[in-house]
Amino acid sequence: xxxxxxxxxxxxxxxxxxxxxxxxxxxxxxxxxxxxxxxxxxxxxxxxxxxxxxxxxxxxxxxxxxxxxxxxx
Amino acid sequence: xxxxxxxxxxxxxxxxxxxxxxxxxxxxxxxxxxxxxxxxxxxxxxxxxxxxxxxxxxxxxxxxxxxxxxxxxxxxxxxxxxxxxxxxxxxxxxxxxxxxxxxxxxxxxxxxxxxxxxxxxxxxxxxxxxxxxxxxxxxxxxxxxxxxxxxxxxxxxxxxxxxxxxxxxxxxxxxxxxxxxxxxxxxxxxxxxxxxxxxxxxxxxxxxxxxxxxxxxxxxxxxxxxxxxxxxxxxxxxxxxxxxxxxxxxxxxxxxxxxxxxxxxxxxxxxxxxxxxxxxxxxxxxxxxxxxxxxxxxxxxxxxxxxxxxxxxxxxxxxxxxxxxxxxxxxxxxxxxxxxxxxxxxxxxxxxxxxxxxxxxxxxxxxxxxxxxxxxxxxxxxxxxxxxxxxxxxxxxxxxxxxxxxxxxxxxxxxxxxxxxxxxxxxxxxxxxxxxxxxxxxxxxxxxxxxxxxxxxxxx
Numbered sequence: 152x153x154x155x156x157x158x159x160x161x162x163x164x165x166x167x168x169x170x171x172x173x174x175x176x177x178x179x180x181x182x183x184x185x186x187x188x189x190x191x192x193x194x195x196x197x198x199x200x201x202x203x204x205x206x207x208x209x210x211x212x213x214x215x216x217x218x219x220x221x222x223x224x
Numbered sequence: 225x226x227x228x229x230x231x232x233x234x235x236x237x238x239x240x241x242x243x244x245x246x247x248x249x250x251x252x253x254x255x256x257x258x259x260x261x262x263x264x265x266x267x268x269x270x271x272x273x274x275x276x277x278x279x280x281x282x283x284x285x286x287x288x289x290x291x292x293x294x295x296x297x298x299x300x301x302x303x304x305x306x307x308x309x310x311x312x313x314x315x316x317x318x319x320x321x322x323x324x325x326x327x328x329x330x331x332x333x334x335x336x337x338x339x340x341x342x343x344x345x346x347x348x349x350x351x352x353x354x355x356x357x358x359x360x361x362x363x364x365x366x367x368x369x370x371x372x373x374x375x376x377x378x379x380x381x382x383x384x385x386x387x388x389x390x391x392x393x394x395x396x397x398x399x400x401x402x403x404x405x406x407x408x409x410x411x412x413x414x415x416x417x418x419x420x421x422x423x424x425x426x427x428x429x430x431x432x433x434x435x436x437x438x439x440x441x442x443x444x445x446x447x448x449x450x451x452x453x454x455x456x457x458x459x460x461x462x463x464x465x466x467x468x469x470x471x472x473x474x475x476x477x478x479x480x481x482x483x484x485x486x487x488x489x490x491x492x493x494x495x496x497x498x499x500x501x502x503x504x505x506x507x508x509x510x511x512x513x514x515x516x517x518x519x520x521x522x523x524x525x526x527x528x529x530x531x532x533x534x535x536x537x538x539x540x541x542x543x544x545x546x547x548x549x550x551x552x553x554x555x556x557x558x559x560x561x562x563x564x565x566x567x568x569x570x571x572x573x574x575x576x577x578x579x580x581x582x583x584x585x586x587x588x589x590x591x592x593x594x595x596x597x598x599x600x601x602x603x604x605x606x607x608x609x610x611x612x613x614x615x616x617x618x619x620x621x622x623x624x625x626x627x628x629x630x631x632x633x634x635x636x637x638x639x640x641x642x643x644x645x646x647x648x649x650x651x652x653x654x655x656x657x658x659x660x661x662x663x664x665x666x667x668x669x670x671x672x673x674x675x676x677x678x679x680x681x682x683x684x
Contacts, residue, residue: 156592156595156597157502158501158502158597158598159234159501159502159503160234185595185598186502186592186595186597186598187592212246213239213246215246215251215504215507216246216503216504216507216508217502217503217504218498218499218502218503218504218505218591218597219502220588220592
């Protein structure tokens, strides 16, 4: 399970990850708890999936302005 | 209410922060400072070692020891000369390079353009003045005048072209000139590259050659534009170089402003507020922190290495050392308070995980794990603790009770060690940090106790 911690832009992050489908990699929204959003991923390597999620968020126009983290839980 | 606040932040504040955090010029500027780190760290190590081997022993008249260490001192001086002493020169290249990267044009040529533009704003000759015991005869004066010297009564002055004022203009004093002239040159270069005003090479040409040729026209135009400007400047302003004007009217006043308590307090407050509400404080405010307070710090480092009095009492690392112990908000103090006062299993679990990175100034685990972000219970101490700590440290340093920062250390260096090294081995600096830590702990503790009275399941 990948956890994205972010106070802001939660809807945008959810849309960004759930709409991502390249090279067979997908993210499926599981649940939200406060500033945490939990996603299942099809990537076997969860650390790589967290790194990819972080890269996708940072690649958005607002990604550099928000404080967030992408971790494996 | 929290959902309403988040919606308000996302509608009004995040777009502004996004704009600031994504302005390519500001990102390029921030990255330009970051990419000079290999040089600044090498130079800082050299300054630190020479402080240990030359400056401190010199204060205790240990001349024999200093003489014996001369080869190592000499090597350190070489390293400092090639790094911090010419920081403006190094930055002038990284500025154009990183800005070109932001706009996705050939970065090497971009760096060369801004480096060239910077050099055009500097003094390019050395003046030597000789004062004679008596005035020269007419014929003797004519010989010297015909050779290019200026003779006035008993004074003979001559200029030799091809000498830069290394000490006065290549270091941090050149930074704002590099930013302005380099920025103007880079703007022209990037604009022309984007407009494809370039020499097109066939596909068969190797990429390195092709990239270099592509950048020729934009680079030539950019450099000539700055050349015309800087030449005209010296003609209009009676030989004054652009750097002298920038220093007098922009750099020095801005750095002077940065030393005010108001500026220091405002920056601390803004960074804390940004972090609390989930905005990346360092990314958004980094260009301000680095271009102003880091410039002040580099000036201090260079002056310290030359045995001159440092000019700036509050610099970039001062925030990290005295207001942000363990990371923004001084969260390592929260962790200590949790170990002592908290019986909450969730908080203690986070504290156990977060304490090790916290000692190295990394507090992401506690910011999201506790969490601190948007946690109403910890809002007050997260803002208040750094504000109070920065106030204490600011005035203590103003009164001269602790030395200002004179040496660059890596930001992940643990507390007490970082301040001792960064102040050039001033033993009072770790004491100030300790005092601040106790004060910060006293601010965090009541809120940790209060948090224990709250059902964790109700916090969301």
